[in-house]
Amino acid sequence: MKQNKTLFLVEIAIFTSLAFLLNLVSQVMPLKVWPQGGSVSIEMVPIFIMAYRWGVKGGVLAGFLLGLLQFVFGPTIYHPVQGFIDYFVAFSVVGLAGLFASQIKNAVQQKQRGKWIVLATLGILLGSLLRFISHFITGIVFFGSYAPEGQPVALYSFIYNGTYMLPNFILCVIIVVLVISAAPKKMI
Numbered sequence: 001m002k003q004n005k006t007l008f009l010v011e012i013a014i015f016t017s018l019a020f021l022l023n024l025v026s027q028v029m030p031l032k033v034w035p036q037g038g039s040v041s042i043e044m045v046p047i048f049i050m051a052y053r054w055g056v057k058g059g060v061l062a063g064f065l066l067g068l069l070q071f072v073f074g075p076t077i078y079h080p081v082q083g084f085i086d087y088f089v090a091f092s093v094v095g096l097a098g099l100f101a102s103q104i105k106n107a108v109q110q111k112q113r114g115k116w117i118v119l120a121t122l123g124i125l126l127g128s129l130l131r132f133i134s135h136f137i138t139g140i141v142f143f144g145s146y147a148p149e150g151q152p153v154a155l156y157s158f159i160y161n162g163t164y165m166l167p168n169f170i171l172c173v174i175i176v177v178l179v180i181s182a183a184p185k186k187m188i
Contacts, residue, residue: 008054008058011050011053011054011058012050012058012061012062012065015046015047015049015050015062016046016050016062016065016066016069018046019043019044019045019046019047019062019066020043020066020069020070020073022041022042022043022045022046023041023043023066023070025041026039026040026041026042026043027039037076037086038135038160038161038164038165039164040164040167040168040171041168042168042171042172042175043066044091044094044124044127044128044131044168044172045172045175045176045179046062047059047062047063047066047091047094047095047097047127048094048097048120048123048124048127048172048176049176049179049180049187050062050095050098051094051095051096051097051098051101051123051127052097052098052100052101052104052105052120052123052176052180052187052188053101053187053188054098054101055098055101055102056095056096056098056099056101057098058095058098059094059095059096059097059098059101059127060092060093060095060096060098061095062095063091063092063093063094063095064088064091064092064095066091067087067088067089067090067091067092068087068088070087070091071083071087071088075087078142078143079142081141081142082138082141082142085134085137085138086134086135086138089134090131090134090135091131093127093130093131093134094127094128094130094131095127096126096127096130097123097124097126097127098123099123099126100119100120100122100123100126101123101188103119104116104119104120104123104188105188107119108180108184108185108188113181116180116184116188117177120173120176120177120180121173121177124169124172124173124176125169128165128168128169128172131165132161132162132165135157135161135165136157136158136161137157139153139156139157139158139160139161140153140154140157143156143157143160144156144157
């Protein structure tokens with residue numbers, strides 16, 4: 001039991017660090033074109049892998065720690081509540097993809113490739129959608145003044161956050177499926 005706990009803590013540290021490094025890479029790439037934050041990045045991939053390896057506990061903890069690291073190292077904060085939602089809540093809920101962990105493990109063990117790919121995709125969709133909703137809400141409440149004149153604030157927030165969250169979702173699905181396919185028994 002103690003060995004499992006140590007492995008869990010080590011993997012949390014490694015995968016959270018990897019997620020943060022992937023976020024840093026996205027900050028220097030020309031993919032950060034959104035003025036109030038948000039970027040196309042694969043930073044959620046390590047969170048999804050932790051969620052599939054360790055369930056909700058591993059995913060939510062890795063997501064929370066990623067949000068904490070981003071909060072400490074150069075956040076875009078306009079209001080304390082916005083900062084809390086955009087960093088701590090938005091990345092923690094990505095880990096809820098772990099709700100599919102046991103089903104994915106079973107499908108991998110039974111060599112049901114199509115099934116685990118669908119389940120992994122659903123988990124990534126859930127985590128990405130919940131993160132999108134977090135940013136969508138803060139976009140309405142805290143960034144509505146940036147909406148072009150005459151455009152509904154909700155539509156502005158939907159478009160703004162959707163333009164980077166949809167590519168993030170697609171990239172995460174592709175990379176997670178490739179990573180798990182490369183070593184299914186080691187990754188899950």
